[in-house]
Amino acid sequence: MPAEDLVLVASASGKTGIPTVAALRERGTRVRALVHGIDQRAEQLQTLGAEVVQGDLLDFHDVSSAVAGASGTVTAAGTFGAIAAAARLPAPAALAKAATARKRRRDPSIGLL
Numbered sequence: 001m002p003a004e005d006l007v008l009v010a011s012a013s014g015k016t017g018i019p020t021v022a023a024l025r026e027r028g029t030r031v032r033a034l035v036h037g038i039d040q041r042a043e044q045l046q047t048l049g050a051e052v053v054q055g056d057l058l059d060f061h062d063v064s065s066a067v068a069g070a071s072g073t074v075t076a077a078g079t080f081g082a083i084a085a086a087a088r089l090p091a092p093a094a095l096a097k098a099a100t101a102r103k104r105r106r107d108p109s110i111g112l113l
Helices: 018-027 040-047 060-068 080-089 101-106
Strands: 004-008 029-037 052-055 072-076 094-097
Touching: 004 018, 004 060, 018 029, 018 040, 029 040, 029 060, 040 052
Parallel strands: 004 029, 004 072, 029 052, 072 094
Antiparallel strands: none
C-alpha cells in the first residue's frame, strides 16, 4: 500500500491498536485512528501522527464517516459488524482484522478478508 494511502485503524487505543498505529506510521502510512473516547491513549495516537476521530463501533454512521476516504481498514476490536458493513461502501479497498494470537484461536474470522 503506498504511503500516501489512508488506513483507518478502528479500536485504535487498545493493546493491539496502538502498536498497529505505530507500525503503520513507522512505514510512513497516513493513519486515521477511531477511538471510543478522547483520553491519554488518544493523545498518544496523536503524538504518533495519527488523525484521531471519536466514534462508536456499533454506530454505522460513526464508522462510515471514519472509513470515508480510507483505502484500507484494520480493526483491533472484538466488534466487527459495523466495520464490515461500512467496508461495503466504495472505500476502503482492503479490510483486515488485527488480533492477538489468543483471539485468533477463538475467532476463525480473524485475518485478511
